[in-house]
Amino acid sequence: MPGALPLWTAFALQLLAVSSLARARGDRARLPWLVLGLTLFVAALALVIDLFGTALGLAWGLTVVSLAGYLRFVRPLLVAPSIGVVRRVERGGADVPQAAVRRGPVVLRLLAAGPLYLLAALGIGVVLATRLPWAEVNRLMLGGMLVPVLWALGALHATADTRIVRVLAAPLLLALVSAALFFVP
């Protein structure tokens, strides 16, 4: 495979970077290890970008780094007799922050997170796709590709906000504003 050696070199750099960052966590002199780790990451990324170009290089570099990270946990998981031990003493999970008080049923939140925020996301997407001062195909793509991102952010709000009125009103308001912006000449 063309570029195999530089690829393996980049992977080796990422493995070293992961080890360096692990030392930064445990060691007293953290900063040098942290700097070294980040530098090695950047060097690995620069190597694959130089090999493949920016888009393809970033895709390679940012995918392979996950493998480098996961490899660190393979041995501990394989040799551990079990993942965790059963605790007989009941605890309330004190190290987990208190759950937010839920206001309003989950069904309404999922309604807002689903169809309501989809409507809002489509509305904003259409406005961007038709109003941005760009070439037609570029604004169409941006508007279209932002829809899943906007929908996800909306779903996050719908399931995190404690006020159910706000949860239901926000997507409707966004959809109305988008419609107004679209139809305003």
Added chain:
Amino acid sequence: MSRRADRPTAARGNRFVARMIESHSILGLSFAVLIYVVSLTGAFTIFAPEVALWESREVPTAPVVAPDQYEQALAAALARTQEGYEALNLVAYGAGRFQPALVVRLNERTADGEFAQTNWIADPSSGELVGELDSPLAHLVEELHVALYLPAPWGRYLVGLLGVCMFCLMISGILAHPSIFRDAFKLRVERSKRMAWTDVHNRLSVWGLPFHLVITFTGGFLGIAGLIVGVLALVAYDGDQEAALRSINGPQAVESRPLASLPPVAAVLADAAARSGGLPLELVVINDPDNAGGILQVSLLDPGILDGRTTYIYRNSGEFLERYGGEGAPAGIRALAMVQPLHYGTFGGYAMKAIYFLLALALTWMTSSGMQIWFHRRAQQGRPVAGYRAAWEGMTGGLSIGLAVACLLSVIGFGNLCLPVSLVVWVATIGLRMVFPSVPYRYLAALVASLLVLALGMRLGSRGFADAFQAQVVNGILVALIAGCAVLVFGTRARELESGISETRSGRESITR
């Protein structure tokens, strides 16, 4: 003084984290089952072309096919248009790095207006149609992944919703983890079950973050792309879908003189190869094959770019129209073209496919570990959910057993039973698990391994199956899966899986005391 000033900030921070955890829990628990199915089948869909080759018999293979043979194969497929049906388009899939076979597809509209599709394998040396492509296992896995086997377009939209949901889960997961960098190497397997599984979940998710963000975004976009185009067409183009598609995909068909025979495919392919400097062929699509004004698209593989493809567009009369995509194309078109390679990991050969496979399995395990956190948190709080846990274990084990059964059925020639039997096995496993929750989970893993060993053995011992490299890749995947199951059955984890069952039992007992 500073401690007092810190308290409101810390309290606000805690409330924010709590809300993010709440959001994560609501969406995670609501959609965990569907996310698991889509994730696991997604891992196998990466190798769908190879699986289709692996399970088909008498498939002639070749690394390259000549333009004349493409024309012969497409003409033969067009000649198979049924009486009273309308040929909508023809597709020829180029013999390439992932599937060195010549496959042609005919999409027709029946007399009743229904859509019909037929796929054939053609002989690369002559273009003659050898037989219909029968790949039930690849079809099962792919359909489960892209549409949960639900009717179009709703299945696809649902899977798109799941992609968006998973993207949201990634964001809430990051925001719920203020010490994300400090905890990057924590794996406290010696602590409580809840804490240990939380660490497993967090390590899988944080270290796989670039992959997870890309997969979930591209999956969400691919799922709802049809809806987005429809809305754009309706709103921005007064309902004119053709105009919308023209902006995105380039020239569309125009009414012109009828064609008595197939468009001049061989000449067009030679022209496209000359224009591109000899890039290998990936795909030929002929729309409205009986109309000289129809569109003929020739997609060529360009492995040097992330979009991976350059398309040359012609009229069916043979007239060249334009080059679409690839180097120099508008940013929007190139971004759109990057979505599929990024989602399916096709931009880096088998090395990247293998990495994607491992990361996809890790994503599946991440989903499962999230459920383990909930099970153990509830047990720790004295409110165990033994029924849900048994159902979850039945679902995950049953899906694996069902797919393994489908694999065996496909190899022994009962591919038409893949879907119904695997579905029955899946549902039955869930039911049995709920009735017999104390049966060690490793027995399910052992069953999966046994079925896969049987399937692999029967395939290796049978004649007629392709022995191309791509088919050997699938053999290798099966061996790896069998080895993975062996680790579950015989490794240290076996003890933990059994102790997990006894915890369920004790959780139940603690309620009745």
